[in-house]
Amino acid sequence: xxxxxxxxxxxxxxxxxxxxxxxxxxxxxxxxxxxxxxxxxxxxxxxxxxxxxxxxxxxxxxxxxxxxxxxxxxxxxxxxxxxxxxxxxxxxxxxxxxxxxxxxxxxxxxxxxxxxxxxxxxxxxxxxxxxxxxxxxxxxxxxxxxxxxxxxxxxxxxxxxxxxxxxxxxxxxxxxxxxxxxxxxxxxxxxxxxxxxxxxxxxxxxxxxxxxxxxxxxxxxxxxxxxxxxxxxxxxxxxxxxxxxxxxxxxxxxxxxxxxxxxxxxx
Amino acid sequence: xxxxxxxxxxxxxxxxxxxxxxxxxxxxxxxxxxxxxxxxxxxxxxxxxxxxxxxxxxxxxxxxxxxxxxxxxxxxxxxxxxxxxxxxxxxxxxxxxxxxxxxxxxxxxxxxxxxxxxxxxxxxxxxxxxxxxxxxxxxxxxxxxxxxxxxxxxxxxxxxxxxxxxxx
Numbered sequence: 001x002x003x004x005x006x007x008x009x010x011x012x013x014x015x016x017x018x019x020x021x022x023x024x025x026x027x028x029x030x031x032x033x034x035x036x037x038x039x040x041x042x043x044x045x046x047x048x049x050x051x052x053x054x055x056x057x058x059x060x061x062x063x064x065x066x067x068x069x070x071x072x073x074x075x076x077x078x079x080x081x082x083x084x085x086x087x088x089x090x091x092x093x094x095x096x097x098x099x100x101x102x103x104x105x106x107x108x109x110x111x112x113x114x115x116x117x118x119x120x121x122x123x124x125x126x127x128x129x130x131x132x133x134x135x136x137x138x139x140x141x142x143x144x145x146x147x148x149x150x151x152x153x154x155x156x157x158x159x160x161x162x163x164x165x166x167x168x169x170x171x172x173x174x175x176x177x178x179x180x181x182x183x184x185x186x187x188x189x190x191x192x193x194x195x196x197x198x199x200x201x202x203x204x205x206x207x208x209x210x211x212x213x214x215x216x217x218x219x220x221x222x223x224x225x226x227x228x229x230x231x232x233x234x235x236x237x238x239x240x241x242x243x244x245x246x247x248x249x250x251x252x253x254x255x256x257x258x259x260x261x262x263x264x265x266x267x
Numbered sequence: 268x269x270x271x272x273x274x275x276x277x278x279x280x281x282x283x284x285x286x287x288x289x290x291x292x293x294x295x296x297x298x299x300x301x302x303x304x305x306x307x308x309x310x311x312x313x314x315x316x317x318x319x320x321x322x323x324x325x326x327x328x329x330x331x332x333x334x335x336x337x338x339x340x341x342x343x344x345x346x347x348x349x350x351x352x353x354x355x356x357x358x359x360x361x362x363x364x365x366x367x368x369x370x371x372x373x374x375x376x377x378x379x380x381x382x383x384x385x386x387x388x389x390x391x392x393x394x395x396x397x398x399x400x401x402x403x404x405x406x407x408x409x410x411x412x413x414x415x416x417x418x419x420x421x422x423x424x425x426x427x428x429x430x431x432x433x434x435x
Binding site for chain 2: 006010066
């Protein structure tokens with residue numbers, strides 16, 4: 001009987017030998033009790049590993065790991081990529097048209113339009129996300145409030161739109177490319193049907209232009225308004241009337257002292 | 268297309284099991300599996316192998332895990348190696364304590380040994396399949412396997428314990 005190597009012994013243990021080779025190892029083991037003990041230890045290890053982690057395979061699989069669901073989300077995202085590209089072309093067109101129309105008015109005539117465009121781009125990018133839709137979730141609303149207020153340099157409460165049927169998902173800090181060195185807060189809400197709406201809020205500093213504007217871009221409506229302290233663009237696929245109602249509620253909650261002022265007029 | 272997704276779905280429990288054993292963390296493991304599935308779905312047209320999906324999926328998973336580990340090391344963050352894993356229900360012949368010790372010992376193995384050992388013992392892969400998943404020669408696989416087992420025996424002090432007998 002020839003010597004059995006450790007590799008052969010392992011192959012025996014792991015069931016990788018054919019019948020003849022197995023029988024040969026069996027014979028050899030009977031004559032080598034030390035090796036048999038070592039083999040039993042390795043076998044015990046393997047069983048313990050299976051005891052530890054084997055049950056994972058029988059746990060119910062969470063829905064997020066369902067390939068059918070993932071494939072659907074992916075094709076949705078791909079389609080939205082096309083829509084986004086088309087929309088950016090549209091936004092560019094609006095920017096150019098607005099710049100042309102308002103050309104003699106001011107140094108940066110289309111600033112509010114660029115804010116709207118930025119708001120729509122940010123909306124399109126982040127509503128498509130599932131796991132990373134927001135940077136800070138609604139569970140940390142207090143933190144979100146103080147953080148975004150600090151970064152924007154203006155007091156910013158998180159509006160509650162529950163009565164309008166929208167739950168708060170959370171928010172994130174974004175650059176506001178339209179304003180040099182500018183920052184914006186994006187807050188995201190979702191209704192029971194999963195339709196999302198975002199608020200894109202910047203400080204009013206340096207922003208001229210109208211105090212109210214409604215733009216339709218692709219499948220989304222964008223409602224922009226500004227008061228003495230902030231600008232806010234509401235973006236979502238909802239009707240202009242729905243956005244208007246949301247805007248009333250948002251406005252009242254963000255700047256309660258100005259809610260009855262003259263700057264903001266419902267359409 | 269539907270066949271592909273069904274086949275993918277059938278592999279999910281094994282991918283979860285392997286990822287859980289690699290990371291010992293249910294959230295990290297499931298994140299890893301989700302990334303793996305998303306990658307597989309987005310690459311199905313170009314890179315999908317003609318044979319069974321399982322080895323291809325495990326290759327993706329192993330690579331994602333290595334990348335995540337590298338990124339983690341670059342960031343300097345360190346996962347708490349002593350955090351107890353979800354042990355499941357231990358079989359009567361293994362004490363809970365011994366299993367926790369083994370789990371920690373597996374965690375302490377060099378990554379390449381851990382990957383190899385788990386593919387063979389936990390996933391029951393043939394040596395050739397495991398070697399092709401890890402993209403290493405068969406001889407390298409065998410030596411990693413041998414070292415992993417020897418290291419586990421050392422760190423769990425298994426050498427004094429009696430021969431395993433069936434309790435049934």
